[in-house]
Amino acid sequence: MQEIIPSDLATVNFPVPIHYLDLASHQPDADAAPISAGLVVFLADGLPVGQAYVDRPEAAAELAGRVVRPDTLAHARQVAQTALQNRDVSILICTKDRPEELRRCLASIPEQSLTPAEIIVVDNASSGDATRRVVEEAGATYVREDRVGLDFARNAAIRAAKTEFVAFTDDDVVLHQRWLENLMKAFDRPEIGCVTGLILPGELATPAQFIFEKHWGFGRGYIRQDFGRDFYDSHRRYGAPVWTIGAGASQAFRRNVFDEIGLFDVRLDMGAAGCSGDSEYWNRLLHHGHVCRYEPTAVSWHFHRKDMQGLARQIRQYMSGHIAALLVQYQNTGNGGNLRRILISFPKYFAGRLRKRLRKGATSHDFFLKQEMLGSVSGALYVLRRWKMRTW
Numbered sequence: 001m002q003e004i005i006p007s008d009l010a011t012v013n014f015p016v017p018i019h020y021l022d023l024a025s026h027q028p029d030a031d032a033a034p035i036s037a038g039l040v041v042f043l044a045d046g047l048p049v050g051q052a053y054v055d056r057p058e059a060a061a062e063l064a065g066r067v068v069r070p071d072t073l074a075h076a077r078q079v080a081q082t083a084l085q086n087r088d089v090s091i092l093i094c095t096k097d098r099p100e101e102l103r104r105c106l107a108s109i110p111e112q113s114l115t116p117a118e119i120i121v122v123d124n125a126s127s128g129d130a131t132r133r134v135v136e137e138a139g140a141t142y143v144r145e146d147r148v149g150l151d152f153a154r155n156a157a158i159r160a161a162k163t164e165f166v167a168f169t170d171d172d173v174v175l176h177q178r179w180l181e182n183l184m185k186a187f188d189r190p191e192i193g194c195v196t197g198l199i200l201p202g203e204l205a206t207p208a209q210f211i212f213e214k215h216w217g218f219g220r221g222y223i224r225q226d227f228g229r230d231f232y233d234s235h236r237r238y239g240a241p242v243w244t245i246g247a248g249a250s251q252a253f254r255r256n257v258f259d260e261i262g263l264f265d266v267r268l269d270m271g272a273a274g275c276s277g278d279s280e281y282w283n284r285l286l287h288h289g290h291v292c293r294y295e296p297t298a299v300s301w302h303f304h305r306k307d308m309q310g311l312a313r314q315i316r317q318y319m320s321g322h323i324a325a326l327l328v329q330y331q332n333t334g335n336g337g338n339l340r341r342i343l344i345s346f347p348k349y350f351a352g353r354l355r356k357r358l359r360k361g362a363t364s365h366d367f368f369l370k371q372e373m374l375g376s377v378s379g380a381l382y383v384l385r386r387w388k389m390r391t392w
Contacts, residue, residue, distance in 0.1 A: 003308045005207040006364040013037070016204035021060055023049070023068065034059050039204060042068050047076050047178070047297055048200060050222055072222045072296070079182055079297045084114065086184040089165040089252070091116045093140075094153035095123060096271075099130040101303070102171040106138040114181035117163045124153040124271070149271035151264035155392055158258050167252035169300060174202060176299035183252045186295040191228075193257045193290030194282060196246020197298030198222070208311040209304040211364045216315065218247035218302055225294040232286040238345055239326060239337035240283060245292045248278030250300050261288050263392035265328055268321055273382045274375065275321030280328050287333045315368045319375030324383040331387070346376060 017038035024044075034057035041051045042064050050068035091109060095102045102121070109119060119140035123131045125148050135142040145156040158166060167183055169175060179197060186195040199218035204210050213219075225245075232240045248269075261284050269277035282292045305311050323342060330338040350373055357366040 003207065005308070006211070006362055006367045008363045009207050009210065012207075012210065014204075014206055014210070016210055018201065018204060020048075021064070023064060032060060035063065039201070041200065044068075044073055044076055045080060047176070048198065048222070048299055049073055049076055051200075051219075069222065075224055076297055079185055079295075082185050082188075084181060084185055086165055086187050087114065087117075088163045089114070089116055089167055089180065089184055090118045090120055090161040090163045091180065092154070092157035092161060092166050092168050093119070093121045093171055094150055094157060094168075095121060095126070095131060095171040096148075096153075097126045097128075097131070098171050099126075099134045102131065103134045103138075105169065105171050105173055105175070106134065106140060108175040108177075109138075111177045112175065112180045113178050114184060116167070116180060118161070120157050120160050122153040122157045122160075124148060124150065147266075149266055150269035151266045151272065151277045151392070154269075154277070155263040155266070158255070158263060161255065164255055165252055166255055168248065168250075170249040170302070172303045173199070173249050174301045174303075176301075179250070179298050179300050182295060182298040183250075186224075186293050186298065187252075187254065189291070191289070191291045192226075192293050193254055193285045194245075194292045195252045195298065196220070196292070196294050197250035197300060198296040199247050199250050199300050199302050202301040202303040206306045208306055208308045211367065212304040212311055212314075215365055216318065217304075218249060220244065220246055220294050220296070222296045224296060226291055227282070227286060227293070228291040229286065229289060232283075236335060236337050238341045239329065239335060240286060242279045242283045242286065242292075243276070243322070245279065245282050246294050247302075249302055250298060251278060257285060257290060261285065265391045267383055267386050267389060267391060268325055268328060270317065273321045273324035273379050274317035274319070276318075276325035277321075279322075280325040280332075283325075283329045284332060287335075312368055312371050316371040316375035316378075319372045320379030320382065323376045323379035327380060327383045328391075342380070350376075 019040045022043050035054050036057045041048050049072050052067045121135045121140050122143045122145050125146045143160050145153045183195050201213045227245050264277045326338040326342050
């Protein structure tokens with residue numbers, strides 16, 4: 001049976017191509033063939049430095065002039081020239097019943113320009129032994145965590161790690177060869193407790209993958225950003241939008257922050273409320289005076305869910321976890337802005353989108369509005385029922 005897709009995607013041809021163009025090879029040239037459709041990602045010295053979606057023919061050189069910023073190029077060059085100081089780092093991966101995805105992720109680690117001190121894979125109660133075999137074939141350390149939940153697995157990985165820094169990625173991710181090196185270079189001040197990286201789509205083969213990347217994707221742009229106390233305090237009225245800091249599929253921490261402020265909250269993320277264990281932790285870091293940095297030269301690729309049914313479940317989980325995290329953030333910090341976001345901002349936000357959908361029909365932005373609203377309610381109920389639960 002053919003999947004129903006939003007009206008605004010009816011004219012999109014799938015798969016949507018992703019073009020990687022080296023800036024050095026696409027200088028202004030009247031004879032160059034224009035790019036007609038797809039996602040265009042420009043590279044400089046092998047690193048992505050800008051991107052744009054194209055739905056009509058456009059010359060690559062003109063497009064590059066529009067989307068590639070000089071400060072992005074300068075920052076990429078600066079990072080390349082920066083001496084690497086922090087080398088004591090582990091790569092941590094949590095997985096459950098996805099051995100082939102895990103195999104693909106692990107295959108990208110030997111290509112890293114910085115060799116990790118250890119690779120730890122936490123098997124979160126997979127049903128067979130395929131995961132163990134993949135980990136052993138890769139020469140990584142296998143840890144079993146039978147309590148189902150991503151944050152149980154993350155905490156098991158942290159406890160197993162012996163290094164000064166830990167870097168998390170997911171089993172459905174492929175790493176750029178300088179991913180780990182550039183994450184570590186970004187820890188250039190002692191107050192930086194966490195660094196996240198740029199995540200690009202691994203493919204845009206289906207409407208579900210395209211919708212996710214367009215409206216829910218992990219990319220945060222090509223400009224380095226530091227999120228500290230000023231960011232946290234300036235959003236106190238409605239709670240800091242910590243989800244803009246990055247994504248859990250690409251994040252690294254100083255190991256000692258977990259000794260200071262605790263581990264991931266096991267009420268959050270997949271296997272529990274749904275997601276946002278990472279953003280809740282960033283919120284905790286900011287509350288305790290640490291800085292979170294987004295570093296766009298630490299690049300990886302995420303392979304989104306391909307089917308609309310799976311995406312619908314994922315979005316419901318995302319909104320469930322998001323509301324749950326706001327409640328947990330209120331519980332941990334006492335910041336009432338998190339409650340105001342739930343009780344004031346979100347009802348207004350959903351009401352406006354519902355009116356738009358009733359007036360104009362379901363576009364890709366509102367196609368899963370029902371799942372978002374139901375997820376929000378279930379996330380609140382999930383945490384309220386576990387308000388006094390031990391959190392790690």
